[in-house]
Amino acid sequence: MEKKPITALIRDLPKVELHVHLEGTVTPAFWKSLLEKHQAAESVPSLEELENRFQYASFDQFLEVFRDIIFSFKTPDDFYDLTIHYLHQAAAQNIRYCEVMMTPWFVVQRGIDYRELMAEINKAAREVEASHDIEMKLILDGPRNFGKKVVKEVFYMAIQDQTGRVIAVGLGGDEANYPAEDYLEEFDYARAHGLQTIAHAGETAGEQSMLDTINLLKAKRLGHCLGIPKNSELEKLIEKEGVTLDLCPWSNVNTKVIASIEEHPMYDYLTRGYPITLNSDDPGMFGTSLMKEYETFADLYKPSAEQLGTLAKNAVNGSFMPEGKKIELIREIDNICI
Numbered sequence: 001m002e003k004k005p006i007t008a009l010i011r012d013l014p015k016v017e018l019h020v021h022l023e024g025t026v027t028p029a030f031w032k033s034l035l036e037k038h039q040a041a042e043s044v045p046s047l048e049e050l051e052n053r054f055q056y057a058s059f060d061q062f063l064e065v066f067r068d069i070i071f072s073f074k075t076p077d078d079f080y081d082l083t084i085h086y087l088h089q090a091a092a093q094n095i096r097y098c099e100v101m102m103t104p105w106f107v108v109q110r111g112i113d114y115r116e117l118m119a120e121i122n123k124a125a126r127e128v129e130a131s132h133d134i135e136m137k138l139i140l141d142g143p144r145n146f147g148k149k150v151v152k153e154v155f156y157m158a159i160q161d162q163t164g165r166v167i168a169v170g171l172g173g174d175e176a177n178y179p180a181e182d183y184l185e186e187f188d189y190a191r192a193h194g195l196q197t198i199a200h201a202g203e204t205a206g207e208q209s210m211l212d213t214i215n216l217l218k219a220k221r222l223g224h225c226l227g228i229p230k231n232s233e234l235e236k237l238i239e240k241e242g243v244t245l246d247l248c249p250w251s252n253v254n255t256k257v258i259a260s261i262e263e264h265p266m267y268d269y270l271t272r273g274y275p276i277t278l279n280s281d282d283p284g285m286f287g288t289s290l291m292k293e294y295e296t297f298a299d300l301y302k303p304s305a306e307q308l309g310t311l312a313k314n315a316v317n318g319s320f321m322p323e324g325k326k327i328e329l330i331r332e333i334d335n336i337c338i
């Protein structure tokens with residue numbers, strides 16, 4: 001068989017995305033249209049001004065812009081528009097399955113009805129799923145900076161979901177000041193109600209945060225995972241517990257958590273045999289996409305087809321999709337990557 005050029009291989013690879021925030025899929029153009037929908041045209045910043053806000057000097061500044069975007073959502077059908085916007089982009093990248101994070105609490109506490117919000121997201125997903133080969137599930141992400149009570153409220157919302165899309169809960173935000181040990185009860189509570197659990201760890205805090213997130217919170221996937229020392233206790237624990245590592249390289253560069261893309265440990269991790277996946281995190285806000293994450297990996301490290309296949313299969317195996325669907329997708333990936 002003739003060897004495919006790497007860009008064609010990446011395009012054709014059936015992809016799974018496990019770490020992407022619905023709110024973070026907002027692009028400057030989408031943000032502009034959202035502002036125009038709800039306020040007088042003359043008060044809406046120009047596209048250029050909005051694009052400039054997407055350059056972050058620090059992780060905190062990124063969180064500020066994230067908050068401003070969330071405050072621009074006023075009605076449940078804004079989330080219909082956003083879900084359509086993201087899923088069309090995802091389907092165009094041959095993403096077949098995604099577990100999308102969102103934090104409904106941010107907009108529910110500002111007056112949007114939770115059931116209506118979920119109904120709009122579900123309607124959008126059903127429409128795109130009917131016309132494209134893609135499936136979307138949801139993970140409700142607890143904002144740790146807002147404390148235990150809010151995280152519990154988010155997890156309670158996950159339990160109340162009636163759309164059948166919510167399969168897991170997570171924890172995001174400032175892990176250095178709001179450590180894993182504070183959320184034990186909340187994670188137990190979610191699991192007792194049949195939900196899977198994941199968490200951001202190793203984004204802005206290091207090894208101990210990842211150890212605690214696995215040992216105490218029993219998270220099945222970690223988001224970001226920067227700073228895993230070779231031959232460490234953490235490395236052994238990841239293997240023993242079968243934890244998947246969801247890496248978000250361009251996100252870490254954009255929020256200045258690492259100084260350059262070359263500093264990201266993605267290739268080191270792959271060669272050490274860690275079960276890593278590539279993800280876009282907040283693609284609209286970082287000008288990235290899952291395709292771009294794969295293409296960057298390929299440009300920097302010239303991986304073999306087999307290595308790219310491993311990345312794609314890690315995402316299938318680390319997902320919460322049914323076993324039968326995993327087997328089908330893995331077979332398809334193997335056929336392409338031989």
Ligand SMILES: [Zn+2]
Pocket residue numbers: 019021172200223281
């Ligand atoms: Zn994230």
